Amino acid sequence: MKKLMWSLPISALCLAAVIQNTQALETTAQGAEALYKNNCESCHGMGRLGGLGPALLPENLGRLKAAQAAEVIKNGRKATQMPAFGNKLNDDEIKQLTALIYQQPAQEPVWSAAEINASRILNKEKLGDKPVFDADLMNLFIVVETGDHHATLLNGDTFEPITRFQTRFALHGGPKYSPDGRYVFFASRDGWISKYDIYNLKVVAEVRAGINTRNIATSEDGKWVIAANYLPHNLVIFSAEDLSLAKMINTDVDGIVSRVSAVYTAPPRNSFIAAMKDSKEVWEIAYDKADFPLRRIGTDDYLDDFFFDPQYQHLLGASRDGNNASVIDLDSGKKIATVAIPGMPHLGSGIDFEYNGHPVLATPNLKTGAVTVVDMDNWQVVKTIETLGPGFFMRSHENTPYAWVDVFFGPNKDKMHVIDKKTLEMKAVLDPAPGKTVAHVEFTKDGKYALVSIWEDDGAVIVYDATTLQEIKRIPMSKPSGKYNVYNKTRYVQGTSH
Ligand code: DHE
Numbered sequence: 001m002k003k004l005m006w007s008l009p010i011s012a013l014c015l016a017a018v019i020q021n022t023q024a025l026e027t028t029a030q031g032a033e034a035l036y037k038n039n040c041e042s043c044h045g046m047g048r049l050g051g052l053g054p055a056l057l058p059e060n061l062g063r064l065k066a067a068q069a070a071e072v073i074k075n076g077r078k079a080t081q082m083p084a085f086g087n088k089l090n091d092d093e094i095k096q097l098t099a100l101i102y103q104q105p106a107q108e109p110v111w112s113a114a115e116i117n118a119s120r121i122l123n124k125e126k127l128g129d130k131p132v133f134d135a136d137l138m139n140l141f142i143v144v145e146t147g148d149h150h151a152t153l154l155n156g157d158t159f160e161p162i163t164r165f166q167t168r169f170a171l172h173g174g175p176k177y178s179p180d181g182r183y184v185f186f187a188s189r190d191g192w193i194s195k196y197d198i199y200n201l202k203v204v205a206e207v208r209a210g211i212n213t214r215n216i217a218t219s220e221d222g223k224w225v226i227a228a229n230y231l232p233h234n235l236v237i238f239s240a241e242d243l244s245l246a247k248m249i250n251t252d253v254d255g256i257v258s259r260v261s262a263v264y265t266a267p268p269r270n271s272f273i274a275a276m277k278d279s280k281e282v283w284e285i286a287y288d289k290a291d292f293p294l295r296r297i298g299t300d301d302y303l304d305d306f307f308f309d310p311q312y313q314h315l316l317g318a319s320r321d322g323n324n325a326s327v328i329d330l331d332s333g334k335k336i337a338t339v340a341i342p343g344m345p346h347l348g349s350g351i352d353f354e355y356n357g358h359p360v361l362a363t364p365n366l367k368t369g370a371v372t373v374v375d376m377d378n379w380q381v382v383k384t385i386e387t388l389g390p391g392f393f394m395r396s397h398e399n400t401p402y403a404w405v406d407v408f409f410g411p412n413k414d415k416m417h418v419i420d421k422k423t424l425e426m427k428a429v430l431d432p433a434p435g436k437t438v439a440h441v442e443f444t445k446d447g448k449y450a451l452v453s454i455w456e457d458d459g460a461v462i463v464y465d466a467t468t469l470q471e472i473k474r475i476p477m478s479k480p481s482g483k484y485n486v487y488n489k490t491r492y493v494q495g496t497s498h
Pocket of ligand 1: 146
């Protein structure tokens with residue numbers, strides 16, 4: 001392959017998995033290719049690009065260890081259509097297939113406009129303009145359940161599910177709503193974008209944007225959806241109306257080869273802002289101008305995880321060494337400060353609120369058990385709040401006194417911290433499911449209730465009174481990875497991440 005993906009830097013979290021995967025045994029290529037063709041190709045596609053089943057390329061498998069892949073081939077995968085091959089293939093054949101899928105294909109995979117256009121699926125049914133159920137449309141939640149690849153539409157007043165539907169395999173990143181909250185767009189790691197009509201409880205359009213996709217963003221005017229891809233190296237813009245292709249923006253430019261880490265919407269700027277994985281740049285794409293003009297902002301470090309201040313005037317990007325964050329003024333394109341945050345801040349999960357009359361941001365850290373609070377008036381660290389381990393997701397709401405942060409990694413993954421935003425002291429540490437991973441919080445529209453995930457296949461969403469911290473209800477769900485309230489997300493309520 002000409003483009004050497006493995007020589008490029010990769011995110012810290014998946015490093016371990018990648019090292020393991022690239023240690024996969026050399027295969028007798030001929031035999032493995034034939035085994036693939038006869039047993040796997042009809043679902044996983046020619047060239048291992050994916051089809052009914054996910055793509056089987058090293059980049060797409062970065063999060064699955066080779067031993068686990070062999071196990072899936074042998075015994076099948078629960079809650080998917082992947083059958084068990086254990087009675088058809090012997091151990092040596094399974095070993096060969098496992099080795100094959102962790103090898104780069106001889107030909108570099110292509111996903112051009114032709115493949116994108118050919119992948120598009122439109123639901124041609126005539127659908128009505130009124131919701132087919134009765135609920136406060138602004139207080140609905142989409143809960144993504146990655147355990148069995150489903151999503152639940154949850155009524156935020158009654159906490160009763162309205163419907164539950166199958167999604168594409170392995171969704172990642174927050175689903176994004178249209179400004180009126182009627183439609184929600186999902187992205188899968190395999191590149192599928194699905195547009196779901198909440199009023200009619202139906203998928204209305206789908207398109208495959210790439211082979212390995214990071215996330216999507218929707219424009220504030222409701223017209224565009226953009227996908228950030230690792231493979232190919234590009235950003236792809238679609239009409240939000242019917243997911244038809246509007247523009248592909250190649251990110252391998254000026255001799256620099258770069259994947260795209262993520263893309264976000266900056267509503268006051270009418271632009272999308274993209275984080276580059278392998279180039280020292282931030283890209284801004286104007287979505288309100290013809291042909292989506294691009295502005296490239298040079299940075300002095302690789303910045304691939306972002307926090308934006310509420311005005312979208314400043315961007316905080318975590319540096320790759322995980323020891324500090326750069327503050328970039330998005331108007332001038334200049335770096336204006338460096339904030340020392342030694343624990344590898346997870347800025348994408350950062351939230352903002354007011355503390356002592358100052359706007360602050362609070363971010364969990366991926367390497368240390370700490371939440372870092374930074375004054376956005378002077379970019380100084382106000383406080384480092386000790387937690388019981390590295391956290392992944394943090395959330396609050398403008399109407400609640402507390403900020404909630406999980407632990408996610410290590411022995412205390414079952415704990416949930418509740419921090420008082422007025423004092424920056426720990427108000428409580430919740431322990432609702434000892435031994436299980438407890439993560440990710442979202443609030444009802446009014447901020448009165450906090451919904452917390454028990455992140456297990458036989459998990460649940462727990463509803464808490466966000467003031468008394470009493471448990472109100474437990475709704476069984478299959479690894480509910482994220483919950484997204486229509487009002488909080490479409491109104492960019494303070495305390496929600498972008
Ligand atoms: Fe995520 C959001 C990157 C691993 C679950 N994750 C995001 C976003 C980025 C990101 C850039 C913001 C995009 C958005 O919401 O539009 N995630 C990364 C990584 O680089 C990392 C560390 C490695 C990787 O393999 O991609 C990573 N993420 C994970 C997981 O292992 C998680 C826990 C399980 C999973 O399903 O993959 C995970 N990421 C999530 C979730 C969100 C997310 C649930 C949305 C959070 C939200 O509330 O908005």
